[in-house]
Amino acid sequence: MVFDKTLTVYIAKCVSGILLCSLLAVFFQEWIDYSWSLISVVLVLSPEGTDAVTLSVSRIKANFVGAVVGVMLLFSQVPSPWNIAVGAALSLFICYQLKLQAAARSTLAAVIIILLHHEGANLWSAALGRVGAVITGCILGLIITYIFHSVIKINAPAMNSEADKKEKEG
Numbered sequence: 001m002v003f004d005k006t007l008t009v010y011i012a013k014c015v016s017g018i019l020l021c022s023l024l025a026v027f028f029q030e031w032i033d034y035s036w037s038l039i040s041v042v043l044v045l046s047p048e049g050t051d052a053v054t055l056s057v058s059r060i061k062a063n064f065v066g067a068v069v070g071v072m073l074l075f076s077q078v079p080s081p082w083n084i085a086v087g088a089a090l091s092l093f094i095c096y097q098l099k100l101q102a103a104a105r106s107t108l109a110a111v112i113i114i115l116l117h118h119e120g121a122n123l124w125s126a127a128l129g130r131v132g133a134v135i136t137g138c139i140l141g142l143i144i145t146y147i148f149h150s151v152i153k154i155n156a157p158a159m160n161s162e163a164d165k166k167e168k169e170g
Contacts, residue, residue, distance in 0.1 A: 040137025062103035066110025
């Protein structure tokens with residue numbers, strides 16, 4: 001069995017994020033939708049070590065774009081699934097303009113998280129709870145990334161980096 005430092009660090013970050021979301025859900029279950037904060041935290045985390053904090057910040061910015069677009073579409077009252085389609089297009093366009101293409105999946109996830117709601121649920125309270133969940137997941141992801149890569153200084157090599165490719169070729 002080969003020891004892969006990058007995989008081990010990524011597993012540790014994901015497990016930390018899941019456990020921290022679970023802990024927060026115990027204390028703040030009235031305000032934070034646990035499942036959506038889990039999705040946000042794992043989307044923010046990155047297996048790469050060389051630019052993990054920068055990539056996490058980009059994903060948080062993209063999440064924020066998606067959340068804002070989602071809330072704006074709630075005001076427009078565009079029916080589903082058109083609201084999600086318009087939200088996806090608009091948030092991807094904004095991310096492109098802000099040069100956040102590497103974080104495009106995060107913006108799409110945020111739009112979907114904000115705009116999905118159960119029939120009969122209060123639209124605004126559900127949306128605000130999901131915005132809180134997205135923000136919570138993003139903050140936890142950034143804190144975990146910062147702790148692993150700046151405080152503990154775990155610098156796992158980037159997965160599929162050019163150095164790895166050259167090493168395998170040569």
